[in-house]
Every structure is written in structure tokens, then in C-alpha cells.
Amino acid sequence: MWPQLGRVCRKNMFICQRNLLSAATLSKCRQGAAASNHVRPLSSCKALVYRNHGDPSQVIQLENVDLPPVGPKDVLVKFLAAPINPSDINMIQGTYAILPDLPAIGGNEGLAQVLEVGGKVTSVQVGDWVIPRDSGLGTWRTAAVLAENDIISVAGDVPVLAAATLGVNPCTAFRMLADFETLRPGDSVIQNAANSGVGQAVIQIAAAKGLNTINVIRDRPDFRQLSDRLKSLGASHVIKEDDLRRPEMKEIFKTCPKPKLALNAVGGKSATELLRHLQVGGSMVTYGGMSKQPVTVPVSALIFKDVKVLGFWVTQWKRQHSHEAFRLMLDELCSLLRRGKLSAPACAEVPLSDYRQALDAAMRPFTSAKQILITD
Template identity: 60%
Template sequence: MVAMRFLVGGFCRAMSATVQARPRGLVYEKHGEPDRVLQLKDVSLPELGASGVHVRMLAAPINPSDINMIQGSYAVLPDFPAVGGNEGVGEVVQVGSNVTSLKPGDLVIPADAGLGTWRTEAVFEVEKLLKIPPDIPLMSAATLGVNPCTALRMLSDFVTLKPGDSVIQNAANSGAGQAVIQIAAAKGIKTINVVRDRPNFQELSDRLKSLGADCVITEEALRKPEMKDLFQKIPKPLLALDAVGGKNATEMLRHLQHKGTMVTYGGMSKQPVMIPVSVLIFKDVRLRGFWMTQWKKDNAQNKEKLSGMIADLCALIRKGQLAAPACQEVPLPDYQIALKAATTPYVTAKQVLRM
């Protein structure tokens, strides 16, 4: 695991100003398993035009949604041929004649999904990009646009939480889960974090607690009567965040406060969310769904709101209250290694392609 100790801006200044003569990217021309359909190929760059921005990509992570998109099971699918990747950070090389919000040397992240970030260079329309400060660590910048944004929106948009309140979440060791822990801790909100049992559970628990987690339990513990002892120390949660579905989500629902809310944003178990009738009748719980891509589409015309969200997250990063998930950097030509690790159970390091 490589520890990143320099900032994006410093990295960019250290790079050669010469752009590669042959941009390359991970291209697929049909849906299927990523290790079979992705190929590292030369990619052409369109004309810059009046509103185009030529970007040199620096780093881009592999997220579950990226895998789903290539498999053809995601809600938004690109036209073929397509370049993989929905998140990452790049440096502006050149801008079109009508572009005034960006200049060469600026750092940018995608404003929406589907841009295809697993490539060395690209030309994007200016409205598809968000500028970020130059003093953000590289791995934090590369992983800023999806999980931290998802965590912040879910903690802010569904329930009014105040310091001392609690949130329960599953998949707590995921990128989104780690962001929830840190953002909640910065706001004084307690977190109960559910993870799958594993041989290195104590090591994982210690790491999540070092990020600010108040309690880390297994899925099995979630179902045991001893949970009542936990709520002697931590108040019952007002909000549950579900990335798993199935029985795990059902058990979290049982522990919500009266009129609590569960937000489902993923379905890792590929099982439906089963709602006990008693929970609906006697607890009057609320069930909501959240998709960051849709939120960005709904707010595409409100660049101030998008930029404000990024600014809030960057402020937490600067304060040391929001760190990137543990990352494993992999050179782009070794993408098959990264894909294998990204789809292997219990591998907690985020795979990040370095361009």
C-alpha cells in the first residue's frame, strides 16, 4: 500500500509539461466482465472547440459503479466504444476560446458520471468539470467526487441531525462508509458501523475507530439481543444508511428510533429490502433511496451548489477531518491487477489507476 504524502499541485508542477503524443485509455466495445472486455488502446482527442477543456488525467479510482457500468447493469450506460471510469482528478492543459472559469494548470474532477476517466488525456466540455483547490492530496482529490459527496448528502438531506445523535450504517468499511464516519465525527454525530465478519475484524475495527467510528460490529452481532446494551451508551439512531439490502437492511430498520429514516444507496447483497410490517406500523419509519448521479443531474444548472459541496469537503480535508480511503496505486498498464483486487472480497484498499 503506497502512502501519498504530497499534494496534487506539487505533483503537477513536478510533471513534464509535454503531453503524451498518443493518449491511451481503457476502452470497451460491449458489456461484460471488465477483465475480458476492457482493452488499453490509443484514444483520439476531439477538437477543443470554443467550450472544450483539454485535461491530462492524473489518477482515477475503480468504484463498484464503474464495474456495474461495464457489465451493463448500471442505470446509466454510455455509447460504444466507451472509456471506463466515472471519477478521478486531472490537470487542465488547454481551454477553448469561450472558457473563462478554467485555465491551464487548474485541477478538475468530473461534475457528473460517464465521462470515462480511465485514460491519460481527454477533451471534456467545461460544464462537465468542477475546479478543485491545488492543495488537496492526490488520493483525496482522485476519490472526492463520489463517496464523500454521497456521504455528505445522505447525512444532510434526509434527517436533521444534531451533535450527540447517532447514525447506523452497513458496509462501513467501504469508501462511502469511511466518509460517513469521518464527516459524522466532524459534526459530533455518533456512528454505529456494521461490517461483515472476517479474519482481520479487530484490525478493521481499530482502523475505522481511528477515523472516528464510535462502534464497529458484525452483521451477526446486529441480530443479537445484546444490541440493547449498546443503546445504553449510544442513542438509538435517527438515520440508517444501507448499501447492502437483504436481511442486513431489515435488521438495521429494527433498531431505528420512532419515525426514523433508512436511506438505501446500494445493493451489494443483490437481495431485496424486506420491511417488517410491525416496523412500518408501530415505528412509522421512512424509506428513501439515494443516487449521487441523479442528485448531480438535478443540480447540474446550479454550479454554486455543486462547488459549495466540494468546497465544504475540501475544508474538512484541510482540517484533517476527512482522509481518502486506504488506496493502492496501480499504473494504468497494470489495470488487470487493479481490476482483480477491486473485485476480490475483503480487499479494503481502493484501487486507483495512476496515469
């Protein structure tokens, strides 16, 4: 059975690297609720569909799909923006931990606005902004009829792109900083893949908590520019992976304590080096494996430093925790957004019709901007 979908974005939009949609687009988002009472029921829509696993740019197609009627506990929504995350790519490739039935619609994250609600819906109303509660919803589409329980509302006074990218990376960063070590102002956190969406959120949330961050990124031609950007977000130190094995690390620890917490999204040697710099009794939390290499833990780290090696998957956290717990986290993140302590990652806005361009860009090495599919 098809997931439910909607209308397509036809308007040409420019590529930009900023945290807000264009003023014209944002105005349309705000006006959507007022206009919804006069919109004829949607019977079909556009969506990015794949029928087989494989290279996303080859198996994804933009198609028309029928929409079902809105049931008593259903909600009709119009999608506004949906990012392309690594997990989305892995899901299409068939390598992710959870895979939807085929044919399927791409995308696990995004922002939508409620256009119509069923008669028994109580948690949202027309005009609300909503995001998915779980993975696998299929957000690369222009509209959908969704079960009320599949969505959760977010504040309508935060930037559109920040709201569209709120449910995965910032939530992952928030939970890892909160759930594994008791961190107090002045404590340190070390992480690799610091320029990723999660990495940027870690930097900002940690800075808001008064924590030091040691941020590891791969060497690249624009290292200095990227380092400056991460420091502008609140990074205490930005270093190259090779620096982890150099004596110069001692200089960093003259200005901040050794980290209690290490966050690993790479694996392989990078993870081993993070472990080397942890405090006695510290924790390394793995939430990704970009190198596709296993995490190797030195025996000395386990015996003499008593480090803890754990994993984290935000999808599992959402499934194990209540709606209220998720709501509390979203409220705290939105508070950071309002206070200017958190922002969306650097983004490139791409019309849904230009999805191949966005997919290609998302899969290039050293990508500096998260690709955001925009609908209208």
C-alpha cells in the same frame, strides 16, 4: 463517437495503502501547469476501452485513441489519478442504471489537471485541478478534450488521492447525512458496509459533526484490524452483522441514543436489521444493494415506528442541483480535508498499464484498499 483521451502513464509505480501519492508523483502534478505551455498538442492517447459488456478483466483493453482539437468551450486535461468504484464495474458489466454508448472508456471518477483552455472558457484556467461533474465521462485515460460544462474545479491544496476520490463517495456520504434527517451533536447514525468508501466518509463526516456512528461490517479474518482502523477514523462502534440480532445491542444504546438515520448499501437481511434499531420516525436511506437481495420492510416498522424508507443516488442529485450547489458541497468537503477531518480511503496505487491487476483486486471479496489507476 469516441470520448476524448490522452497520453499514457509509463512509469512504474509501487502499490501502497496511503492517502498521498509519492512525493515525486505529486511534484510532477504540481509542475504540470508550468510545463504545459511547452507541450506539443496531443494528437493521440491511451485509454482503457471496452467494446462489449462483460467481465471487466476480459473486455477492457488498453488502446490508442485520437484526440480532437480543443474547441472554444473545450478544455484539454491530463488525468492524474482515477479510482475503480463498484459503479464502474457494474457499468462495464452492463448492469448499471446508466450505460454509455459502445465503444466506451471505463471510469466515472478521477482527478485531472488543465493543460489548455479554449478561448471562451471562463470557469477554469491552465493548472487547475478538475473532476467530472457527472457520471459516464470515462476517466480511465491519460488525457482528454472535454467540454467546460463537464468538469468542475477542486482545490489544489488537498491530497491528490483525496481529490481523485472526492466526487462520488464523500459526496454521497455528505448528502445522506444532510438531507434526510435533522441531526444534531450527540445523535446516532447506523450503517452497513461501513468499510466501503462511502462508509469511511460517513464515519469521518459524522465525527466532525459530533455524531455517533454504529458501523456494521461482515465478519472476516482481519476483523479486529479493520475495526481498529475504522475507530481511528472516528467510528463510535464497529460490529459484525450477526451482532445486530444479539441482545448485546442494548449495551450500545446505553452509551448512545438509538439512531435517527440508517444507511443501507447491502439490502436483504442486513437492511431489515438496520430498520429494527431505528428510532420511531427515523429514516433508512438505501444507496446500494451489494447482497443483490431486496429490501424487506416489516409491517410493524411502518405502522408502529413510522419509519421512512428512501433511496439516494448521487448522480441524480448532481443532475437535479446547480453548479453552485455542487461547488458549495465540494468547498465544505475540501475544508474537512484541510483540517484533517476527512481523508481518502485506504488506496492501492496502480499504473494504468497494470489495469488487469487493479480490476482483479477491485472485484475480490473483502477488498481493503480502493484501487487507484495512476497516469503520468
